[in-house]
Amino acid sequence: MPADRVPVKPSGWSRRSLLTGAVAGAGATGIGAVSAAVVGGQAPWSAAARDETRPGQRVEPFHGARQAGVATLPQAFCAFVALDLDAAATHESMRRLLRVLTDDASALTQGQAPVNDQEPWLAENPSRLTVTVGFGPRAVSLVDRSRAPGWLRPLPAFGVDRLQDAWNQGDLLLQLCCDDRLTMAHAQRVLLKDVRSFASVRWVQDGFRNTVGATPDGQSMRNLFGQVDGTSNPYPGEEDHEQVVYGRDGFTPWIENGTSLVLRRIHMNLDTWDEADTPAREDAVGRRLTDGAPLTGQKEHDEPDLDAKGPLGFPVISSYSHVRRSRSPNPDEKIFRRVYNYDLAVQDASGRSGSGDVSGGVSATGLIFASYQADPLKQFVPIQKRLDELDMLNTWTVPIGSAVFAIPPGCESGGFIGDVLFT
Amino acid sequence: MNLDNNTTTTSTAGRRAGATPPLAHRAFAAVAALGIGLATLTGCSASGGGAESSPSASQSASDAPLTLDNGWAKAADSGTTAAFGTLTNTSDKDVTVTGASADGTAGSVQLHETVTDSTSGSTTMRQKDGGFTIPAGKSTALEPGGNHIMLMDLTCSLKAGADLTLQLHSDAGTKTVTVPVRDYSGAKEEYTPGEDASGSSNSHEAMDMSSASPEASAGSSEYAEHSGHEHSSGGSTEGSGSSHAGMDMSSPSSSALPECHAG
Numbered sequence: 001m002p003a004d005r006v007p008v009k010p011s012g013w014s015r016r017s018l019l020t021g022a023v024a025g026a027g028a029t030g031i032g033a034v035s036a037a038v039v040g041g042q043a044p045w046s047a048a049a050r051d052e053t054r055p056g057q058r059v060e061p062f063h064g065a066r067q068a069g070v071a072t073l074p075q076a077f078c079a080f081v082a083l084d085l086d087a088a089a090t091h092e093s094m095r096r097l098l099r100v101l102t103d104d105a106s107a108l109t110q111g112q113a114p115v116n117d118q119e120p121w122l123a124e125n126p127s128r129l130t131v132t133v134g135f136g137p138r139a140v141s142l143v144d145r146s147r148a149p150g151w152l153r154p155l156p157a158f159g160v161d162r163l164q165d166a167w168n169q170g171d172l173l174l175q176l177c178c179d180d181r182l183t184m185a186h187a188q189r190v191l192l193k194d195v196r197s198f199a200s201v202r203w204v205q206d207g208f209r210n211t212v213g214a215t216p217d218g219q220s221m222r223n224l225f226g227q228v229d230g231t232s233n234p235y236p237g238e239e240d241h242e243q244v245v246y247g248r249d250g251f252t253p254w255i256e257n258g259t260s261l262v263l264r265r266i267h268m269n270l271d272t273w274d275e276a277d278t279p280a281r282e283d284a285v286g287r288r289l290t291d292g293a294p295l296t297g298q299k300e301h302d303e304p305d306l307d308a309k310g311p312l313g314f315p316v317i318s319s320y321s322h323v324r325r326s327r328s329p330n331p332d333e334k335i336f337r338r339v340y341n342y343d344l345a346v347q348d349a350s351g352r353s354g355s356g357d358v359s360g361g362v363s364a365t366g367l368i369f370a371s372y373q374a375d376p377l378k379q380f381v382p383i384q385k386r387l388d389e390l391d392m393l394n395t396w397t398v399p400i401g402s403a404v405f406a407i408p409p410g411c412e413s414g415g416f417i418g419d420v421l422f423t
Numbered sequence: 424m425n426l427d428n429n430t431t432t433t434s435t436a437g438r439r440a441g442a443t444p445p446l447a448h449r450a451f452a453a454v455a456a457l458g459i460g461l462a463t464l465t466g467c468s469a470s471g472g473g474a475e476s477s478p479s480a481s482q483s484a485s486d487a488p489l490t491l492d493n494g495w496a497k498a499a500d501s502g503t504t505a506a507f508g509t510l511t512n513t514s515d516k517d518v519t520v521t522g523a524s525a526d527g528t529a530g531s532v533q534l535h536e537t538v539t540d541s542t543s544g545s546t547t548m549r550q551k552d553g554g555f556t557i558p559a560g561k562s563t564a565l566e567p568g569g570n571h572i573m574l575m576d577l578t579c580s581l582k583a584g585a586d587l588t589l590q591l592h593s594d595a596g597t598k599t600v601t602v603p604v605r606d607y608s609g610a611k612e613e614y615t616p617g618e619d620a621s622g623s624s625n626s627h628e629a630m631d632m633s634s635a636s637p638e639a640s641a642g643s644s645e646y647a648e649h650s651g652h653e654h655s656s657g658g659s660t661e662g663s664g665s666s667h668a669g670m671d672m673s674s675p676s677s678s679a680l681p682e683c684h685a686g
Contacts, residue, residue: 092682096584100605115495115508116605197498197583197606 055179055212056125062106065257067410067417069132069175070245070338070372071236074221077184078177078207078340080263080368081192082170082403083199085138089171094142095422097198098133101174102416104194105131108187117190127180127212129187133417134173134261134405144421149254151377152406155262158388160399162358167265167401170202175261175370179212205265205401207340207368220292220300224341224365225273225396227285228292231300232326234336244334247374251332254374255420257409262335262380264369265342265401271353271361273396284392286323294323320392326383333382340368358398366400376404486596488514489557491565494602496574497610498583501680505535505610506572506589506602507565512557514595521554522592523572528683530576532589537569548573554593567610579683587683 060068085094104114109129113120140148154169174191178184192201209221223229234240247253254260273281278289286304287294294304295316304323308316317324328334344364353361373379387394408418494508512518523532536551548571555570557563565571572589574581581587583606591598 093582093584096582098584099603100584103603114605115493115603116497116607118609193606193608194583 056127058128059126060128060130062109063413064410067132069130075177075179076211080205081174082202083172084202085171085199098418099416100194122186127183129178132175134407136171138171169403173405205368245336251374259407261405262371263403267358267366267398267400269396286317286321322393325391335371335373338370487593487598489598491600495605496587497607498604500580503575511562515559518595519554519556520593524590529574533573535573580680
């Protein structure tokens with residue numbers, strides 16, 4: 001394919017993220033070294049300093065007004081972990097839980113082992129690890145019922161949904177994203193050990209994208225349908241990102257610097273997708289498979305021309321296409337998506353999965369559709385309603401899980417995630 | 424035997440020291456030691472919200488020239504537990520930590536060491552004769568499998584995410600420190616009063632590291648090879664014993680003791 005298939009994000013999303021990322025601290029350098037009194041700050045001669053460009057040593061900031069993991073350039077891997085709080089959970093136990101999670105997340109994301117980490121060496125390559133905490137209805141209720149946003153409840157039912165309770169909701173969400181799978185597995189284990197006396201794991205959704213360096217910088221991800229995924233997205237740095245994600249001009253965020261996460265697990269039937277040839281696939285979406293360009297354009301980020309007609313007078317971008325149906329004349333109806341693929345191991349996989357099936361065939365594949373917006377009811381739901389009514393992609397996709405979380409603001413050093421709700 | 428442990432703890436101290444910057448805000452901030460009676464276990468905040476800033480906010484006139492960095496204590500609903508961290512002597516004279524207390528939290532507190540019996544190979548925790556002497560400007564690591572501060576006869580349930588305030592008594596005065604409480608599956612200690620499993624000359628109460636005494640002898644050789652690693656006896660370690668840090672996922676308030684609080 002021609003070189004111009006590699007679009008550059010208009011926002012420079014990735015570039016900025018990488019350049020501002022600091023380098024992991026001295027966590028990796030102290031082994032067998034000297035006493036606490038001697039090892040003070042970050043030694044300039046440390047291995048970390050020499051390895052500045054090593055992907056494993058890249059870090060994303062933890063502290064700040066907003067939590068990391070939303071505007072962060074998507075890491076290669078992401079685990080969404082929903083927790084069910086114990087029946088005995090209280091306001092005070094929530095405070096203790098959030099303190100512990102914050103302490104360990106703030107250490108792990110900076111490449112440093114928590115005080116009670118029994119495998120501290122696994123924390124030495126943070127690989128841009130981020131940990132993002134989200135509140136389900138019960139968590140907000142326990143922390144501060146008066147602050148519970150009206151939209152923090154299950155989405156309205158959609159006709160295309162075939163939701164499985166095993167993938168629905170949860171009281172608390174931990175979103176771990178990382179460029180290294182081993183580092184992430186360790187971080188997940190550490191945090192779940194922390195959680196154990198407060199909650200149980202409801203579900204874990206493991207997602208992946210291309211690994212670091214596999215694709216040109218700035219290229220949109222492809223999903224397992226082979227489509228360029230997420231072209232139309234208000235990227236950080238772009239004009240509407242702030243409004244879409246954190247509210248402004250008409251959207252009131254549930255709390256300043258807070259946002260929401262709608263997490264939809266969408267099964268993709270690759271077996272029936274296989275039956276569709278390229279023209280049918282491109283017609284269903286309204287974009288070219290080769291580069292994600294709209295059928296009316298030349299490059300991925302060209303604006304689709306919904307009025308363009310073909311030689312026979314039919315719209316070039318068809319009336320049922322995903323591109324047309326997901327666009328709204330209402331500028332408020334925008335979301336910020338940060339999606340991951342999933343591809344589960346299937347035992348005794350064989351045969352083909354039929355139309356509408358969410359199991360069978362040789363793979364269990366889909367998309368973890370993570371959508372961030374100030375107000376799910378005003379932003380996400382109208383889009384999904386339109387897609388529910390008509391979207392040719394529904395032929396091959398089935399939502400099988402749905403959850404909504406309120407993402408609290410970040411915290412400063414010395415605080416903890418959600419602390420502003422405890423005052 | 425002690426040399427092995429000391430070697431281990433020294434290297435770990437170095438690693439943990441490297442982890443200091445982001446943790447410093449909630450590591451063992453010093454609190455004025457106004458008197459033994461004031462040592463209490465605090466909840467996350469004495470000031471109602473800024474959980475982690477309160478300990479450092481109350482930092483004041485220092486007495487004993489000691490710091491405890493990256494400190495923490497193991498959560499426990501009752502019985503015994505332990506506290507750890509990197510203990511540093513910031514003065515230019517040797518300091519000996521002779522004891523500790525945690526009034527309002529533990530009936531008694533002792534300084535413990537872990538020793539391996541030269542004949543049986545079994546590892547035992549016992550009170551450290553003469554306390555911990557820290558040379559001028561040096562540090563010593565208190566950690567699971569090594570030296571530690573042992574809390575006995577808990578009078579309240581020490582929950583993960585709370586804070587524990589300890590007073591460290593030394594020949595250079597007393598230092599009050601506050602450490603976060605964390606769940607931890609290791610650092611198992613069975614309190615067996617009047618029994619000195621190590622057979623050493625020391626007559627203090629011994630802490631058998633194994634969670635079940637039959638395993639103590641069966642697994643003794645493993646202990647010898649893995650001193651410093653508390654899970655070396657094999658088999659499942661999670662959830663056994665009475666520790667809160669085990670698999671008790673659903674009943675955080677099931678203990679008979681009230682939750683440790685500072686109000």
